[in-house]
Amino acid sequence: MTACADTTLPLNDALARGWRAGFPPNPAAPVRPRERSIFQFPESRWAFSHLRELQPTRNVSRGSGPASPLARAERNDLDAVRFTPLEPGMPSTWADALAAVHADGVVVLHRGRIVQERYVGALREDGQHMAMSVTKSVVGTLGAMFAASGDLDPQAGVTHYLPELRDSAFGSATVRQVMDMTTSLDYSEDYAQADASVWRYARAGELLPRGPGYAGPEGFRQFLQTVPPRGTHGEGFAYCTVNTDVLGWLVSRVAGQPLAEVLSERIWRRLGAEQDAAFALDGQGAESAGGGLATGLRDLARLGEMMRLGGAFNGAQIVPEAVVADIRAGADPARFAHAGYTRLAGWSYRNMWWVAHDPHGTFTAQGIHGQLLHIDPAAEMVVARFASHPLAAHAHLPTAMPALRALAEFLS
């Protein structure tokens, strides 16, 4: 892992605002659908808050009921909360940490009440921000729900549901190995390497421009069929986005619905979300299950609060309590250690949630540019944060942990 907090690229709010205004489009720097990477800073700062303007999406309907209420008890003393950073020289107050990660917005809930809510950059309270890999935890929760209902057998082979994957690495994997990312794949997610598999994956799904003469896989699901095995499944955790795309496909297959509709029916409508969410689609109409969800920030906070409360929210048991307990219990930290995240020692990854195995019972969803849904049951705290840090790095979570722990103590 690479530390990211030494990055000193400018926040460039002026540029973000310029694009945000969006009219007339800036001819010098148009963010054009599928012709230009939306993942590059500073374009990303605008693009992450405007997914729908850049490419096809499938709606995650909130239904037509009232939004679930979120009480407010806002306070102005959170910004100054101090902590000892992971490394000397890194930010040491809550406000500075938010700025350093290029947060586009944050909602902090304490005992279900909003104690802090802020929007910067190109995000507004009625906008939706790309959750990136926070999406994985949402899809993992859906997978665990279908496992709990018996519709999806975690011990079954993936090909029991998806014979299409027979010739890929997933042909020999179980559903559980996919759900906990203990598959062993010849697949690299090192964003720093130009030839990493993740870029080929992104071009297949048209998240990135393909360039002329493209002859690779058409869509995420065709790409999944090409992922070769490397070693033995089940031995160690290895963070690979494609596992979530397989899980999203599995969920769709057993539900008989597009993933976006499953999410709408099983969670979004019941949560009392105040906004529809959106799923990025590949050229074949498949959702980007590994990272394509965009939501409103308060809705992300509602999702976190529901998980904090054992799956019950808005007057309904939305996620079975046993599913939340299973996530909170985590997976085997020894398997997790295989991945070499030295700053997340003792953690595990279960149903696509990061589990701290700490006294607070902390579990977390995280995105590669600093997106975060952090649940601290002991402190009765939920932090939903969108961000567009210039670096795509798993280090955002470790560097955020001291701040999150200080905030939890401050609120407790």
Add this chain to the structure above:
Amino acid sequence: MTACADTTLPLNDALARGWRAGFPPNPAAPVRPRERSIFQFPESRWAFSHLRELQPTRNVSRGSGPASPLARAERNDLDAVRFTPLEPGMPSTWADALAAVHADGVVVLHRGRIVQERYVGALREDGQHMAMSVTKSVVGTLGAMFAASGDLDPQAGVTHYLPELRDSAFGSATVRQVMDMTTSLDYSEDYAQADASVWRYARAGELLPRGPGYAGPEGFRQFLQTVPPRGTHGEGFAYCTVNTDVLGWLVSRVAGQPLAEVLSERIWRRLGAEQDAAFALDGQGAESAGGGLATGLRDLARLGEMMRLGGAFNGAQIVPEAVVADIRAGADPARFAHAGYTRLAGWSYRNMWWVAHDPHGTFTAQGIHGQLLHIDPAAEMVVARFASHPLAAHAHLPTAMPALRALAEFLS
């Protein structure tokens, strides 16, 4: 104008359902973004209800408040309402007329209460359907609102606000001529002609696939700059979509916001819409003001009810009463007669609404595939209808009028 009711293409609901399911995508008939026309039946039947899955869109936020209530008084005797059709052999009951136009959904309000609501094809109550040229009446209403507030002077030249259009036909037109479509343009909207300007327009805006080596205008607004004049403005009504794109641009310019945000702030949020709407975007990020709005059906009905009530709805005066009165008063039928719509004799087109000048005070928004927002003030009736008739034809409105009048009498 061509009668369309003799069209006997199959309704093909099975196909629509197949695409509707959308998972797994049908490899034999993928509806791919911007590679295939979404305007061709039967693809259109799916595509019109799934705009967001096909291309970039800008959100028209409903805000986060409660949806405005729509009372229900549903009755089952509307389907059988009989009328004398425009031509012998055409449908003669309300239900048959809905089927003949390939209605995807209908909401009939009487005195503000839902007396009929139905969804067929690929539309659901939580979906959004392309309103096509019903969009024009929405944009025309916004334009009239800015005119009423003094922000947009109808007597001013278009170039007073949009100097970019100096060298086009619009360079010599007034804002009013654009608002009432009495500009004289070298522009053909005859969908039956393969070389009609409207197709060049659609390719500029990437509503249609461009084909390799495309060298035409980039985006709607660049296209507008290329429209040549033909004759003298102000003499007669001529239905040309590009007028609405100019008006949408004017509204954006004076508001200093993207059109979608103007619509959200001025109407959608205040209406108590239950769903966000969506505006199709061209490759430059400009809304398709001439036809790119997609809305929920009940929200379209709310919009109609607001107009029926003189602009007041959901506890607020949303559109100034004088603006609604101006629309209802209509424009000069003599100018309208220039267009040769023999089946709409005595009508006019004002602020992009079709005005019947009949004893009922009827005014109407219509889309080229049978979309309709019909307001009959005397009968206290509003009909919102989405459709995907195989033929793009202005004849849908005239053929619908006998049915609408019979329904109005039946309800009165």
